[in-house]
Amino acid sequence: MSSTPRPDDRVASAFRFATELVAWVATxxxxxxxxxxxxxxxxxxxxxxxxxxxxxxxxxxxxxxxPGPVTIALVVLQLVAAVAAAWVAWHAVVAALVSVLAVVTVVLELPRWRWLLSSR
Structure with missing residues (x-):
């Protein structure tokens, strides 16, 4: 994969999973x-x-x-599905919270995404 070690993404993975759960329900x-x-x-x-x-x-x-970009694309698919479906299916306040969750997830995912993009 890459010569650099995989970043610790325990916190990011919790947010990523929460966003996935929202996508699985809201979509x-x-x-x-x-x-x-x-x-x-x-x-x-x-x-x-x-x-x-x-x-x-x-x-x-x-x-x-x-390759790494495909994994990133799959995460982005989950994020987009969660946000778009939340705005269609739920009250605006809940959809706004889901949108904030998605933004926080993206910020926390950036080190992992950089690592995934650094493949040889």
Whole structure:
């Protein structure tokens, strides 16, 4: 992967997971009134893709190895889904809190993202 050690992201991972949970709940909530199939598919995509694809050195168990930018894109997908779906499905105050959570997550993720981008 990279000659530099992977940064400690224990705090960032807690925020990342919280954002993922919001995406997993808010996205089907926002889509269900339009299509139950899309709601179910959204959960399969949001949970399945990051489970299937990961960067070696970033996770212990890698099913399908992908470069760092793909892992970053999957995190960004979760963040965008959480924020967009929250604004569609929930009250503006809750959606604003989700937006703040996403921004904090991005800030905390930056060291990991730099590491993921520094691959050889």
């Amino acid at each position: 089907p909530w926002a889509l269900a009134p339009h299509s139950v199939v899309l709601a179910v598919l959204s959960v399969v995509v949001l949970i399945g893709l990051p489970t299937l694809f990961s960067t070696p050195g970033d996770k212990r168990n890698v099913i399908v190895a992908v």
